Amino acid sequence: MSDMTFTLTDEQRALKTAVYELCKQYPPEYWRDLDAKREYPEAFVTELTKAGYLAALIPPEYGGAGLGMMEAAIILEEINHSGGNAAACHAQMYIMGTVLRHGSEAQKTLYLPKIATGELRLQAFGVTEPNSGSDTTKLQTTAIKKGDRYVVNGQKMFISRVLQSDLMLLLARTTPVDQVRKKTDGLSVFLIDIRGLKGLEVRPLRMMMNHSTNALFFDNAEVPAESLVGQEGKGFAYILDGMNAERILVASDSLGDGRWFIEKAVAYAGQRVIFGKPIGANQGVQFPIAKAHMAIEAADLMRTKAAKLFDAGLPSGPEANMAKYLAAEAAWDAANACIDAHGGYGFAEEYDVERKFREARLYKTAPINNNLVMAYVGEHVLGMPRSY
Ligand SMILES: Cc1cc2nc3c(=O)[nH]c(=O)nc-3n(C[C@H](O)[C@H](O)[C@H](O)COP(=O)(O)OP(=O)(O)OC[C@H]3O[C@@H](n4cnc5c(N)ncnc54)[C@H](O)[C@@H]3O)c2cc1C
Numbered sequence: 001m002s003d004m005t006f007t008l009t010d011e012q013r014a015l016k017t018a019v020y021e022l023c024k025q026y027p028p029e030y031w032r033d034l035d036a037k038r039e040y041p042e043a044f045v046t047e048l049t050k051a052g053y054l055a056a057l058i059p060p061e062y063g064g065a066g067l068g069m070m071e072a073a074i075i076l077e078e079i080n081h082s083g084g085n086a087a088a089c090h091a092q093m094y095i096m097g098t099v100l101r102h103g104s105e106a107q108k109t110l111y112l113p114k115i116a117t118g119e120l121r122l123q124a125f126g127v128t129e130p131n132s133g134s135d136t137t138k139l140q141t142t143a144i145k146k147g148d149r150y151v152v153n154g155q156k157m158f159i160s161r162v163l164q165s166d167l168m169l170l171l172a173r174t175t176p177v178d179q180v181r182k183k184t185d186g187l188s189v190f191l192i193d194i195r196g197l198k199g200l201e202v203r204p205l206r207m208m209m210n211h212s213t214n215a216l217f218f219d220n221a222e223v224p225a226e227s228l229v230g231q232e233g234k235g236f237a238y239i240l241d242g243m244n245a246e247r248i249l250v251a252s253d254s255l256g257d258g259r260w261f262i263e264k265a266v267a268y269a270g271q272r273v274i275f276g277k278p279i280g281a282n283q284g285v286q287f288p289i290a291k292a293h294m295a296i297e298a299a300d301l302m303r304t305k306a307a308k309l310f311d312a313g314l315p316s317g318p319e320a321n322m323a324k325y326l327a328a329e330a331a332w333d334a335a336n337a338c339i340d341a342h343g344g345y346g347f348a349e350e351y352d353v354e355r356k357f358r359e360a361r362l363y364k365t366a367p368i369n370n371n372l373v374m375a376y377v378g379e380h381v382l383g384m385p386r387s388y
Contacts, residue, residue, distance in 0.1 A: 006301055006304050016078055042164075044084065050118065062108055077253070080254075087114075090250070099229065102229050102238045107191055114293065126141075126168050145174070146222075150227065153219060155217055169191055185233055189229040190223060193223075200219075243317075244320040247368070248324075251306070253363060258331035265337055265341045269289065284293070291333065297322060332361060338357075
């Protein structure tokens, strides 16, 4: 087994510092302004791509850095730790694995080098639907093969970064559910080029935070048959296969948020003087911050364990799920401790606490709800009866 210690290597520490320093060039005003306008951080994502960070998981033979999950996790954590929002680009990292593991050589050669340089963006992942939600196998979008094309019909809900991406990974049903042995069969993954795709309507949704999220309507949208990733009907397994990476990376987003909240809360609690002393001297202010810090540190251990197991090619499902849950909850506790410590100023936009508060809340709900993580742990880790 490779390195299972919890300290970072010199290279990882250097990466952490370099990412943090790059991110710090994008000040709070940058993110605040984009948040108010609900605009995509084009300049930030372009710079991050040019620096090679978004191609961390792409192997060198396709133009990427060929780094591991631990490095990808560090990159996302530091974006959020700096006060930015990794949501603008994290999906590219977690959907990359599906293409790498199951994509054809032609797909990889065609797309990966261009994704690595930033010529193409793959940041859209189309799974959720209005009528299926967490129950993915009930999705109703269909892709029916007609000659050398698949014809896609249906709706997707809450699909992020579609207008900022050139490519989307799409999950659709290729065989009706009543014609398959198991409901998980008959779903297929497509890597589709969405630039000017006829029959795809994108309706932006204004969400609680700046997330470039949309409702999608496919009306006889035709995609080339070569867009299919791997084997037809096996898509659910391919998506599940990528879930551990997704959980580890989203946990890292949350850890970065959590660290930002703790630093911000500690700084404010130390300098705000009320009743003649810094508010941080009061246990009512200090203890929630200390408690959240401990939870962040514990979640970090679980995230790091999950990433190292993943990088060693060992099973990491329980650890990846637990890391996602623990980090999202810890970040939310840190968000509440931080907003409480700031009193009324926590609600003022110029302090950024309310923006990060909104951003951190998402990860208790998406990309997977923490209830479903508990159901996974209850059923698959502890062997209790299935609830759904
Ligand atoms: C800002 C944002 C961006 C998103 N981006 C994307 C994206 O890019 N691509 C994409 O595919 N999706 C995206 N999503 C969708 C997200 O993944 C879903 O919202 C999430 O998976 C939950 O699905 P749902 O909203 O339909 O909730 P539902 O599945 O309807 O669940 C509603 C509530 O019921 C609970 N619940 C349901 N079943 C059970 C059960 N058996 N046991 C216990 N509790 C249960 C859930 O935990 C939740 O609290 C995004 C969502 C948001 C908010």
